[in-house]
Amino acid sequence: MPAEEKGKVIYLSHPSGATAAIALYGATVTSWTVDGTERLFVSKLAVRDGSKAIRGGIPLVFPIFGTKEQIQLPQHGFARNTYWEYVGLINDNDEVSVRFTLKDTQLDPKLRNGWPHSFRLTYTVSLTAKSLKTVLGLKNEDEDTFEFNTLLHTYFHAPNIADVTVDGLKSLSFIDKVQDGAKGDETRDQVAVASEVDRIYCDVPDKLQVNFGKEYSIAIQKTGLKDTVVWNPWTDKAKAMGDFGDDEFHNMICVEVGSVADWVKLGGGESWTGGQELTVI
Numbered sequence: 001m002p003a004e005e006k007g008k009v010i011y012l013s014h015p016s017g018a019t020a021a022i023a024l025y026g027a028t029v030t031s032w033t034v035d036g037t038e039r040l041f042v043s044k045l046a047v048r049d050g051s052k053a054i055r056g057g058i059p060l061v062f063p064i065f066g067t068k069e070q071i072q073l074p075q076h077g078f079a080r081n082t083y084w085e086y087v088g089l090i091n092d093n094d095e096v097s098v099r100f101t102l103k104d105t106q107l108d109p110k111l112r113n114g115w116p117h118s119f120r121l122t123y124t125v126s127l128t129a130k131s132l133k134t135v136l137g138l139k140n141e142d143e144d145t146f147e148f149n150t151l152l153h154t155y156f157h158a159p160n161i162a163d164v165t166v167d168g169l170k171s172l173s174f175i176d177k178v179q180d181g182a183k184g185d186e187t188r189d190q191v192a193v194a195s196e197v198d199r200i201y202c203d204v205p206d207k208l209q210v211n212f213g214k215e216y217s218i219a220i221q222k223t224g225l226k227d228t229v230v231w232n233p234w235t236d237k238a239k240a241m242g243d244f245g246d247d248e249f250h251n252m253i254c255v256e257v258g259s260v261a262d263w264v265k266l267g268g269g270e271s272w273t274g275g276q277e278l279t280v281i
Contacts, residue, residue: 151258
């Protein structure tokens with residue numbers, strides 16, 4: 001079976017042996033294996049019972065990034081902590097694709113009141129021998145324009161964070177959330193992590209690459225998304241999170257494509273699409 005539903009999780013399998021798993025809670029991709037190796041990080045302390053967002057994999061951030069004083073929603077919005085509807089298998093050729101949807105009418109009333117717009121989200125996850133594609137579609141079903149932020153909060157598994165570098169960010173401007181939102185320009189050819197990092201890189205080219213030492217790299221091809229966040233909590237933040245192991249920062253890096261530095265405006269009746277393709281190379 002290329003796609004099987006079991007215990008509120010959709011399991012994908014490709015003829016090559018590649019696999020993926022997507023929880024209906026948040027439509028969160030929680031596993032992606034290529035050549036028998038797990039490529040995504042999920043904390044061993046992640047909560048899987050639907051009481052809070054899953055710590056790891058690819059949580060979906062929508063319609064806000066972080067928190068907004070004027071919008072009464074939980075951090076990063078509601079997409080990652082709401083059960084989505086599984087539409088089913090839509091492709092079973094060279095790639096195995098499944099689709100999920102979320103409408104405003106499926107939201108808890110408190111969440112719906114916090115962002116009172118009519119919308120339809122469509123999320124398509126596609127698996128091939130070496131790649132994982134995650135594409136988010138949004139339809140504004142209101143008559144009026146609304147604004148949103150969105151982001152694919154991808155947690156990559158890293159054999160050792162000391163060996164991880166990110167290519168493609170040199171010369172870009174960034175917002176440094178560790179330094180209270182200070183702005184700067186990236187000077188490094190390869191961005192490495194040796195302390196807490198939480199940066200929003202703005203107007204990022206559509207091709208990036210994450211290198212995991214000499215073991216392998218993952219190419220990121222993004223579409224329709226302007227920015228990229230690089231995050232690792234390091235020691236103090238790791239210890240402060242109840243659903244994250246104290247030492248797990250050694251084995252993960254978040255490289256998250258999204259549109260979060262500025263609001264995205266979507267007119268009444270209009271549609272928007274953004275996504276990424278991750279490829280092991």
